Amino acid sequence: MRTLSSLQQRKVVTESGDSLGRLYDLRGELTAQTLTVTGLVTGKRGLLEHFGVLPRSTSPIPWGDVVRIERKRIVVRDR
């Protein structure tokens, strides 16, 4: 069991160690009964990108690509 806030700001890296930035947000699918997590929203350009001032540097990463969630980072499959 985790919280959304604890996942935010964690570094996101691929298995080979490439950095995909930090986790800003999670993409989700909302139905009448559920909210399923479908992807990670990350970015390398920091706050300005998070607030929509700069355009997005990475596209959402599907939740299925998540390999491991560590205490300080999230590891995803190589892209």
Add this chain to the structure above:
Amino acid sequence: MTQIDIALKVLDHQILDRDGRRCGNVDDLEIEGGPGETARVTAILVGPGVWPQRAGWIGRIASFVGGGRRVRVPWGEVREVESHVILRKSAEELGLGRGDDRLRPWIEKIPGAHR
């Protein structure tokens, strides 16, 4: 079925109960499910007790001042997510808005409280 950015659209938003009463903000979201499984948002966490995990030591002070309570609202209680997060039941049934409920009898002692 809609795609949303969860932190943007849900986290920190105002919660309204089924009567439109304001009863807290979405202070955090509980997620169950890890890598390789389906991950779902299973609950909304509300209350000053949730603040330390959002804002470090300032959050802890604010939490202390605010009384430190936390309430877990299962996601199934959410009716819709619009500009605000709207619930199926009333605030009392879900344990929300207690601060207002406990203070109200005192305010009502003063004449003109229903103006």
Add this chain to the structure above:
Amino acid sequence: MSKIFGVALGILAAIGGFVDIGDLVFNVSAGATFGYQLMWVLPIGVIGIIVYSEMCGRVAAVSKKAVFDTVRERVGFSAGLGALIASEVVNLMTLAAELGGVAISLQLLCGLPYRWLLVLAVLGFAIVIWVMSFEWIERVFGYGGLCLLVFAVAAMKLSPDWGKLGNGFVPHVAQNNSLLYLYFVVGLLGAAMTPYEVYFYSSGGVEEEWTPKDIGLNRANAIIGYGLGGFFSVALMTTGAALFLGHGISPEHLGTIALGAQVPLGTIGLLLALVGILFAVGGASIDTVFSGAYNLAQFCGWEWGRYRTNANAPRFTLTWIVLLVLGMGIVMTGVDAVVLTEYAVIFSVVALPLTYIPILLVANDEQYMGRHRNGRLANVLGGVYLVVIMVVALSAIPLMILTNVGQN
């Protein structure tokens, strides 16, 4: 027809409500120290508050959210909490300054002891807020504030040097005393673009359940109301320039400011000035205390609003009561109201970006605003004022220190 009447009433209330203690202190002082040279700052301040208010009003109409709802959603909990704490501290300082101003004007009117009048005034405000409806509060204090028109009449009667006045609207920097000059630039802008006014305006919009259909009306209300209100600032600065400049009189007391109306117009001028000051600053006290309560309630997710009854928004109600008491407590310590005003205005300016930036972001956000997001004009103005606000916010405290809070 009655809609136009309603709009006219709203505008009148906005005009009368434009002036608060910060405007009184800084505009008259600016005139007394630099004559008409700082006139050019006033339109910049007025347009600034119009731009900021318009965005907040539009956000309120489209998303049904007031400033602190928006701030917390857009920048998150910890940044939002920082902005909240800063805003509440500044709000409380401003409240104390306004309450001090009310007590002083009451004392000048009736001569009774200052502290008793302060308690009476605070009790009076508490009762007014408790009992009266939102619209009536705004109307009474707004119309009463119109008595400040006496300063416009006084300014003309003082036969100001119209040439110099006109010249003052051309931006320039003074040769001597430039640090003090810049301090006044910052102070005048801070006095015009008061944050509590914006919090109050946007929360009022949510209370009154504005919809996108109300956007045009409220834009007009803001532009005309604040625009005309700006003339009061011009009149105040002119009075300071025509009467005090060169005589070494520095308006360190509200009484001196009221002299600006008494000298040309006699006792009736003095009376109108004091009544005008009382209502304008009193109305500002109420707006400020509401703002403080709105911000805290919105950030925490409590029920809020004067349109809810006192009993239906208990924590909101308790908050404004506590804020009134705290404000009164600060004034009771004997701190000088004018000095407190200067500090309040300067600190307001420093805190201004903390809420301006999130609002600018949200006003541009298509997901929040749909087709009502900022157009090109709004973004150009919004961007220009972002720069203005950042420059002013960063230079405010250094200037305050370097000029010894305007004493030089």
